[in-house]
Amino acid sequence: MMRLNLIMLLTVLLVSCTTKETKTDQIAWKTVQDSTDIFFTIAGLDGPEAVRYEPEQNVYFISNFTGGGNTQDSTGFITKADAKGNILNLKFMTGTAEAPLHAPRGMFIVENTLWAADVLGVHGFDKSTGEQTGFIDFTEFEIGFLNDVTANSEGTLFVTDTGTNRVFIVEDNTPSIYLDSLPEAPNGITLNPDNGQFVLAPWGGDQIFRTFNASGDLDEYATLEGGYFDGIEFLQSNLLAASQQDSSIRYFDGTKSRILIKTTGRPADIGINTNLNHIAVPYIALDRVDIWNLSKK
Template structure:
């Protein structure tokens, strides 16, 4: 495995997982959750589970939520936290669990409207929260994204159905403009969708420039840089706000739905076929540091950044 611009010395490993799909942080950086498919990704076997980690990345409960008995959880994939509720995409159903106890609090089956159906069952892959009212859920089989109104009894509407989505997988909400970013599994595209459902292709492969293959996850850091994982090519890319691409990690064993802990500046990577996951510090972008300022551990998210030097002649308050 080769990692560049990620602090390997401080990497934190999580073992004992079973086909981990998504790695999510609490917005406050106090807890982490990993969804485990634990079998075939489309099997209704009710043996999926969700692992809970503490602030240090140590496993608190390997099977914090576990399918079986009173809990139904088949093949959990993407997740989102809304207040104290953990939403999980599970085949054709959006499920929700109490973040503290793991008890189920919502079961919301989704059905593809006739105009969106491709004759295939709904196949939910990821969930993203806009920070206000709406959840967005990707349906890879039907090239659709649904909007769920959390404040209105979880009412569901079809936001967009477009073949250009090409198997939408990971979702994220852009921290600057609130648009939805979707990555394509089938054709390796990055797309932007407005809250009204208008779709724009941000990045697509050309005949001579097949940069991406099967994109699985997408998220943003605190500076607005976008990160995408290519599960088949084993790479993680960073796209800066001015649309420059850099490979920050390669030769990875099946990186799935990555997450970014913006509070602690960490990248969270589940390795689906390696039954493991990893937490790494992200390097601060060059423009975030003043010229000549030496790197510190703060550039990797592990200690608070040093105070900015006072300009000459400035009066301290």
């Protein structure tokens, strides 16, 4: 009986160690990757600004900036592509005549709805049909540049405004100012899965990433080299950040940071294929999205 218990104990320890290693060792690269390591490319786009992976359908949604900026030209659209890079529908989401897409950027999915930040507000789309199901109008505010959108565990939306140094909250389909006069212009925003707090990526030359909790209290999260940070995403406990200043994807594991990828252009709002550990990197100026395999040895 003692020998049997010892064998069972060793088996549990072995499984525990293996599970722990699998959970934390998601990024396998030991050297900086470059264009020679691109897994595949999604081309034929029109100023792709952001990518959002949808695991249930195993597809990428790509927001196309088209003319860019805050121009109200009704030319924006969101593309649907499969996980192998094939475009399934170039203009899968376009909005309505009353609330068209102009220059969509950051996106986030809550249940069956894909939310996309745009010039005048945030659009909601059925992720399966592409039909616009809602529009949250921000024009009662002095809008600077609505940029990225995410949500907490209850599905409450948070939207960054890079032009006014603000973060908005959307409750009952009504926006209001949640954080004002931030020390850095916020670009990307994401939720930290370890503590349920939000992390903000600084635009401009700033390098301080700040975090805030449900009470809106700000704190410093990390300082990364680079600058003009755009999209940020967590891969388990690792923060991935797109730096346009030096065309790189960096990651921060909680204690140290380094360059993961030297991109071929200025990276915008990145997306993570959580099923395969792929990272999708869009370039507005190059009209394409490059995919790297984060699990590559």
